[in-house]
Amino acid sequence: MGLFDRIKKAFTGKDDSEEKDLESKSQEETTQESDKTSETTEQTDETDVPKKSDEEISVESKVDDKDEEPVENSQVDEISEDTESDSSDLKQADETEFTEPIESSQGEPVSEIPESQQNETEDENSVEEPITEEPESKEPEPVDEENNEESTEDSEPKDDLKEYDEGLKKSRNSFGARFNRFLANFRSVDEDFFDDLEELLIESDVGYETAMRISDELREEVKLENAKKKSDVSNVIVKKLVDMYGEEGKEEDNSLKFSTDKTPTIFLFVGVNGAGKTTTVGKLAHRYQQQGKKVLLAAADTFRAGAIEQLQEWGKRDGVPVQASKAHTDPASVVYDAVERAIKEEFDVLLVDTAGRLQNKEGLMRELEKIKRVITRELPDAPQEVLLVLDGSTGQNALSQAKQFNETTKVSGIVLTKLDGSSQGGIVLAIRNELHIPVKLVGLGEQMDDLRDFDPEKFIYGLFKELIVGASNK
Ligand SMILES: Nc1nc2c(ncn2[C@@H]2O[C@H](COP(=O)(O)OP(=O)(O)OP(=O)(O)O)[C@@H](O)[C@H]2O)c(=O)[nH]1
Known part of the structure; x- marks a missing residue:
């Protein structure tokens, strides 16, 4: 069973093949009924349906012809080579102070999908209905600084599925709206259909290569599945996207690695x-x-003004110590001190925050290499993870940053x-299909517990919910 059917079965209780069986059964029954009652018309050719519904669209013969398909390079977003200029756009965000209420309790993963949720999902709009903006979730009430500790104890843990569902609402709406606009324009599966599909996929950040691959494979599949109605075509597209994602990730291990002996685990x-x-x-x-x-935390961003204080602020909120030095100290020496301390004082985990920008890119990469060498010299199995943090809302820039970082600093996870935020979500597909670096954690908000282990099935459900469930309401 492909990923699409697995997710659909988990969330709706049935998969596509069961649905098809049901569909053909009910069609058979209807045919038998009409055979009995029909007094006149004898259908000689079963495939020749005399009246086509408005929704039906013809698959033109040229669908076959792959070579003729025009590929418009201009559709591809230019991928910036310069990480420093990418980052300058993001600079403003640095200034944000951490004034949000402190929420506590890490949500534990839920393996079972609550029944109430299953019923809820079955009522979702079908793909052919425009997906209207879902109402924004209610902002959490600000918590009085002095009462933080109390509220930390009282707050309910968020469950994983709910967090994915709520966190991906904007991405889902944005992809859903785009997808519906695309479907609304269609009358037939012709070359324009594939051009528009490629555009849709590229705009959704799945990456150029992936968009072309999906488009090529769909030519065959649309024919094989005899997709004529809009809902069939839509189902084939979403199924392809999801199944391809599942296929590419077969060997992928999304779990974080820890030290296997008593020495501290280090994440860079x-x-x-x-x-x-x-x-x-x-x-x-x-x-x-x-x-x-x-x-233990290590403040190895000694370059940006305020970076050390920002980490120290987190240390206070978390109630964990921070190894820091003065601004502009050699970051490798801060990391050396942190590793020594972590070993001596028997810390379980050491998390090292590094600089995002230096005078130039080469300098930054050299610095990261030096930090890694210092760690490995002290603890040969460390760092257990080199985690590349990417802003999902920067789309294709995130992909090019990942390529650059991975060339110089072997990245173990993303x-x-x-x-x-305004991510198109498709970046997760692009990372898996084009980089093959596992996504290990996802940030779904600014609060303390808005970080989740990456769960591909919950992610895909969160991103395509209406389209997957809608496909069962054909
Ligand atoms: N909405 C949302 N905001 C986030 C998330 N993760 C981080 N942010 C915000 O992004 C901004 C930048 O985050 P930082 O953690 O300072 O980024 P950084 O990579 O450490 O930046 P430098 O220290 O300059 O290298 C802050 O305002 C964060 O609150 C997330 O998952 N969701």
């Missing part, structure tokens, strides 16, 4: 400034601290942040 966080490194370090420290682990 890299990425351009503003991507969300410090926030992710703060969120993860909170998680491990809540699990009873002894956590943290995709700000998926609760």
Whole structure:
């Protein structure tokens, strides 16, 4: 069973093949009924349906012809080579102070989907209905600074599925609206159909290569599945997207690696400034601290003014110590001190926050290499993870940043942040299909517990919910 059918079965209780069986059964029954009652008409050719409904669209013969398909390069977003200029756009975000209420309790993963949720999903709009903006979720009430501790204890843990569902609402609406506009324009599956489909996919950040691959494979599939109605075509497209994603990720291990002996586990966080490194370090420290682990943070961004204080602020909120030095100290020496301390004082986890920007790109990459060498010299199995933090809302820039970082600093996993924002979501498909670096964590908000282990099935459901469930309401 492909990923699409697995997700559909988990969330609606039935998969496509069962639906098709049901459909053909009911069609058979209807035919038998009409045979009995019909007094006159004898249908000689079963495929020749005399009256086509408005929705039906013909698959033209040229669908076959792959070579003739025009590929418009101009549709492809230019991928910026310069991470420093990418990051300058994000600079403003640095200034944000952490004034949000502190929420606590790491949500534990839920394996079962609550029944109430299943029923709810079955009532969702079908794909042919425009997906209207869902109402924004209610902002959490601000919490009085002095009462933080009390509310931390009282707050309910968020469950994973709900977090994915709520966190991906904007991305889902944006993809859904785009997809509906695309479907609304269609009358037939011809060359224009494939041009528009490629445009839709590229705009949704799935990446150029992936968009072309999906488009090519769909030519065959639309024919094979004999997709004529809009709902059939839509189903084939979403199924293809999801199944291809499942296929590409078969060998992928999304779990975080830990030290296998008594030595501390070290995670090194890299990425351009503003991507969300410090926030992710703060969120993860909170998680491990809540699990009873002894956590140390290292402030190895000694370049950006305010970066050390920002991490120290997180340390205070999390109740964990921060190894820091004065601004402009050699970051490798801060990391050396942190590793020594982590070993000596038997910390379980050391999280290292690094600079997102130096005078130039080469300098940054050299610095990251030096930090890694210092760690490995002290603890040969560390760092257990080099996590590249990418801002999910920067689309294709995130992909080019990942390529650059991976060339110089071997990245073991990706943290995709700000998926609760205006991300198109497709970047997750592009990362898997084009980079093959596993996404390990996702940021679904700014609060302390808005960091989740990446769960591909919940992510895909969160992103395509209406389209997957809608496909069962054909
Ligand atoms: N909505 C949302 N905002 C996030 C998320 N993760 C981080 N942010 C915000 O993004 C902004 C930048 O985050 P930082 O953690 O300072 O980024 P950084 O990579 O450490 O930046 P430098 O320290 O300059 O290298 C802050 O305002 C964070 O609150 C997320 O998952 N969702």
